[in-house]
Amino acid sequence: MILWLEDAFRRFQNKTRFHSYIPNLDWEAMHRTHGMAQLGVHLLQNLNSEETSETQISEPILTRAARIIQNVLNIAENDFSNEVPLTSYGVDSLSAARLSFSLRSVMDVTQLQLLADNSLIDLVNKFSETSQSTIPLINQDENVGRSRESTSMLMDKLVDKFTTNMKHLAPPFHHQHCVLLTGSTGALGCHLLLHFLQREDVQHVYAFNRESTDGLSAAKRQANALECQGLPNNVIESRKLTIVVGDLGAPQFGLASELFLVLRSSVTMIIHNAWKVDFMAPLPDFEPLILGTKHLLDFAINSPRPKLPTFSFISTIGVFQNFNTVSLFAPEEPILDAAIATRSGYVESKWVGERMVQIASELGLNTNVIRVGLLTGSTSGSWDPSHWFPALVQSGSRIGCLPDGNDTISWIPIDTAAAAIIDMQQTMNTTLHLVHSKPTTWHAVLEHVSTMLHVPLVPYAEWYARLKSTAEFATHGAKEGTRRTQALKLLDYFEFGLKPMHGESMGLLPKVASDKGLHASQTLMGDGIECLNASQVQSWVNYWKSVELF
Incomplete structure (x- = not known):
């Protein structure tokens, strides 16, 4: 992108007039490394390369994907096997993010899926229509549906496997x-x-x-x-x-x-x-x-x-x-x-x-x-820095901003949650949701964090774009400055927040009913419970500073 901007500014300064702007880049190399989307296939037509749009269409998905993986991970063709898990070739969270992007022309596979000990054969079987297909993917939604169906079938089988021999029981008596x-x-x-x-x-x-x-x-x-x-x-x-x-x-x-x-x-x-x-x-x-x-x-x-x-x-x-x-x-x-x-x-x-x-x-x-629901830090502020929210907060000090939003959040302090769980032992044979009885907003919490870290709040999409660009820069040699940015390991998770269809916190958590859970706990219904406030947020930040998260 820096090369594009440099080229565009140079043309503008030279008063060059043009109706459509095409960056002056090595498109053949870009295609070998990242794969070319259909929108840009015409840029390859005049190149003396065997990888024209026609050969790209007729080439098997397995071959195309293998070549992309070999280029991104710098693996010699003779050293690569379609049946070996990609993690064996040293795939980490950063290279997985880049590889997920590069494979988009042949399959829709996420960063987490690339880190889950899948081989290329596994990826093609799970995330493309067929490993022997001679055309690019047509409908990813159908493929995702099939993958989800096969996973849910396994989940059902595990339930059957471990409940088959359960027996009916007689009514209980009282005890201590x-x-x-x-x-x-x-x-x-x-x-x-x-x-x-x-x-x-x-x-x-x-x-x-x-x-x-x-x-x-x-x-x-x-x-x-x-x-x-x-x-x-x-x-x-x-x-x-x-x-x-x-x-x-x-x-x-x-x-x-x-x-x-x-x-x-x-x-x-x-x-x-x-x-x-x-x-x-x-x-x-x-x-x-x-x-x-x-x-x-x-x-x-x-x-x-x-x-x-x-x-x-x-x-x-x-x-x-x-x-x-x-x-x-x-x-x-x-x-x-x-x-x-x-x-x-x-x-x-x-x-x-x-x-x-x-x-x-x-x-x-x-x-x-x-x-x-989401458990916040204890009374001492202790909150595992590997969890997603501490990782998000840490990103503020690395990329210079934090995401804003007005979503309702019902996060609950961990000590309050423990007391509520004990209350709920009086309510059996049901399913209960444990969330805060006095919700607040994302903005109310992040406003305190941004003040403490001296960084501005920006729209979630802008924050995510900055975070993702940090990962992409890291793949080009600037890894030292971003290696300890915890949020980079959770890019797929944070991408889910771009689709706030059914949740709180920009879609990162679902919205849940909680009437039964609240009424099953004297702690949650008591007068002593209070909304998350600046004092609690300060205790989290102080703890993260004490463990050198920032």
Whole structure:
């Protein structure tokens, strides 16, 4: 684009008159690297190249795509295989963004899909009409529909696979509380753990987590996690707490028989909060977590207690990826059509978990599904800088602006959300949405951020264009200055915000009904809850500065 502008300014200064402007570029090289859109095919007609518009049309998609990939990634033809995942050739978030753009002439494939261990064969099979086609793609919408259909079929099969042997159960009796909490070292898990330990009606908490990969003891890892959230870590010394290390996917959770029998005979409440947050992983990568959910449900169903444990599955409002009814809020109900949740393996796996729990409820187990909205930083301001909103905020200091908007947002502080989840244990056999009871606007929050970072607010489309241009410049050698810009890793996600058809925050999150969830929580309905304000925003920014995000 810089070369185009330079050429155009030079012509203008020389008083050159022209009715249509065609930049003086090496179009043959541009075509080899990026592929030529149909609008510009005529520019290749006079070039002495074998890649004319006719050969481009007759050439198989697989061959054309392979050549584009080899050029963009600088791979010798003899070193490239159509069956090897592109990530094996060193594809990262920046090169994936460039490659997604370059492949547009043959297929519509996103940055995330290029990073999901797909080979060229996989890409052609999933995102083009046929790998043997002799013409360019004609209707991408039909292809996307087929891809979404095949994914939703897999999601349905996983639900069937893990619910086939569930049995009908008898009505329950009353009991006291002994909690099994999974994922207690995560941000939400830490706050849930603290709330449970502080309650008089909770006799004991079993904090269940996988074995550490960093060599730390389970107790030390839990203490570090609490400290990171600004919470007192001396609670790990409580007599009410037992830290359990195991594997939900293994028989008896990978625990010694004695401990497993203690859990079976004592647990009265299960909060299944543990899940891998990876928006680039495909659905099959989450099957071990789905298997763990199955084992937890079996654990509850086969409990020897007179009243079976209650079971809460912590999901996300993000499961409404394809809820396109503009005038309605997504309902607090089970989603029976898997296609509504197809976009990334993460939300697809959450939908599978939801359906398993909802089916268990239909068979007699007391369960609920709690779909959580965006959780903001804790009281200390701690907010994982790898999440999308901190990444967006960081971009302001890198590209000199932040996106503005008047969308309604119902983000909720994480400590408030934890208290609400515990309130919701009194409301079973339903699906609940957990969002702020006093929404505010995107502008009200971003106005505080822009003031603190001394950058202006601009329309979302302009902010996204600047961010994307930063990624494109980085592919031409200026990577050092942009390498740590977290938002570049989420270009596909932020592109979704350009289509605010059914969501809040420029379409990044769906609009959801929340009446049932609000009325199931004294915390959310209480007088003490307040809108997000400048003080809270300042605590987030201070935390991000302390971890050198900017």
